[in-house]
Amino acid sequence: MTKLRKKSKSKKPSRKGRLSHIKRKLIKWFITSAVVAILFASAAIYLIKQDLPNIANILDENKAPVVTIKDSKGIVLAKYGDLHGTPLTYKQIPNNLIEAVVATEDRRFFNHIGIDFLGLMRAIYVNQRAGKVVQGGSTLTQQLAKISLLTPDRTIYRKLQEAILAIEIERKFSKQEIITMYLNRVYLGRGNYGVDAASKFYFGKNVHDINLSEAAMLAGMLKSPNKLSPANDKEASMKRAKQVLYNMEDAGYITIAELQNIAPARIMERGEGRGALHNPYFTDYVMELLPDLVGPVERNLTVYTTLDLDMQNKLEGSLSKVMAEQGAARDVKQGAAVTIDSVGAIKAWVGGTSYRASQFDRVYRAKRQPGSSFKLFVYLAGLENGIKLTDHFVDHPISVGKWRPRNFSREYKGKMTMQEAFAQSINTIAVQISEKVGRQKVADVAHALGITEELQVLPSLALGASEVPLLQMTSAYAGVASRGYKITPIAIVQVLDSRNKVIYSATPAAGPKVLTDATVNGMWSMMRGSVLDGTSKGSAINGVDVYGKTGTSQDHRDAWFFGFANGLTTGVWLGNDDNTPMRRLTGGAMPATLWKRYMMQVIGGSDEANVSASSPAKQSKLFGWLSGKKEKSDTIDQVIEKSKKR
Helix, strand or coil, X not given: CCCCCCCXXXXXXXXXXXXXXXXXXXXXXXXXXXXXXXXXXXXHHHHHHHCCCCHHHHHCCCCCCCEEEECCCCCEEEEECCCECCCCCHHHCCHHHHHHHHHHHCCCCCCCCCCCHHHHHHHHHHHHHHCCCCCCCCCHHHHHHHHHHCCCCCCHHHHHHHHHHHHHHHHHCCHHHHHHHHHHHCECCCCCECHHHHHHHHHCCCHHHCCHXXXXXXHHHCCCCCCCCCCCCHHHHHHHHHHHHHHHHHHCCCCHHHHHCCCCCCCCCCCCCCCCCCCCHHHHHHHHHHHHHXXXXXXXXXXXXCCCHHHHHHHHHHHHHHHHHHHHHHCCXXXXXXXXXXXXXXXXXXXXXXXXXXXCCCCXXXXXXXXXXXXXXXXXXXXXXXXXXXXXXXXXXXXECCECCCCCCCCCCEEEEHXXXXXXXXXXXXXXXXXXXXXXXXXXXXXXXXCCCCCCCCHHHHHCCCCECHHHHHHHHHHHHCCCECCCCECEEEEEECCCCEEEECCCCCCCECCCHHHHHHHHHHHHHHHXXXXXXXXXXXXXXXXXXEEECHHHCEEEEEEEECCEEEEEEEECCCCCCCCCCCCCCHHHHHHHHHHHHHHCCCHHHCCCCCCHHHHHHHCHHHHCCCHHHHHHHHHHHHHHHC
């Protein structure tokens, strides 16, 4: 009898077998994914290539366009762009300039295929470590594609177009041809296109005559042509040039010995703009705004602005006169001022005492401590959080931690109301209010009114310890003047091309309401009190309701005055670029005097134009834009239409 065999148990796969099976599945998945990715990428590249511009257009000669900037009445303020150099061959471009550009912008330029994958990965790694964009991944070829063939749109699609075009350009042209085209066309600030134009403008010489430090300065400007232009910020430009020289040494183009013996670049001083504007700080600002509004400036443009040349001349004249009369005695060498109307239109802009001597613009580039003028936000926060004008505080020695704020007079006046404390600009009470409502709420009010700078939320915030540009402070005060609507300064109204086609248009308009009517009424009352019986007395104009606030920073390094009347807000700053103290100059002295002289020329002293917190009818007339009227912008539109017909 046959014995029945026992049913054998199925063997489990060994560990080695299981790993082999998983490995095969992973390989299969990887291959499938790779094939799908390649097919998808190929399809995407095919579709993108159908929309690419003709690469032959890269050979078109790019002439520097002429940008004509006009005021609100159509008067030519300045012209830019009619300075352009001779197109250069590769041999005409100095080696030190090519080496400076390659060492800083595209270290592997002579080796990559148009896209530098190693450089891109390095940039991603560096940016991730820094937590922000500190290094770009675009090659010179990609930059050439962008400035010659593409729009400035910051989209993934446009970046893909740029990458594909870069590879095509590398196939069609030699490295020498590519870098030559790039250096002949790249924008280098102040309306200059190409290295030859820039060399003539900044150094007064042909590009083949520049020395090593000048080459480094031109190469350094490529990162940010306007901000790093020596005509805009000489210190920043020289600092960047120094970094370029270090890059050249690191790349092996120069030795340490050469690096240590390089003389600094000699920069030409530039004077008046080509137009009616004597000190073209404002038009420089307009030129800096243009690329973000209309893209690269590659054609002739006419730009209509909000500036009023008559008001501009009055503001410049007032600053010059006050400085001539009192500047030397007070040890003050610089000043700046700006006027903004009730919807944010910039009407006058003086960035310094002399454009010929210094092109650095102190209206929006300089960041200074606003001192007591920052108390505007402290008291607004107090009003917004239930503190009343009649509430009492005690002016006496206080301490917040180890910090002990003192009054400017070094005296204490005891019990007083909130309104009285504002008028007399009492430091101890401003700090008490800030601590009572919370410093963050003070910072929040400042940000709501347009202060974009980072504010240090420390006890000293109440006394203006955080640095802020004049333009932002003036805009914030204009927000109070506009009954609590956020004001964003606007300089450009319309941009037209050579065929009078409008390619950009904007209407000055206030933003959202960020302050309650009760808060605004309280602040108007306090600012009026400061003028009638406080630190702002020097700004009082007979027959005009003036609302103002003074500011003086520590050790008299900055003196400010902000005030509004009849729908115009003007901010004034006086100080020294090197931050040296002035001779006991306060905001209630020269700055208030300057403000008064200028505003009297602009608004006069007629009772008919008065604005007051207790005059609703006059407020309604002044702030007509709140009900949808656009009187100012309509006037500008009419000017533009008349200009088109000429």
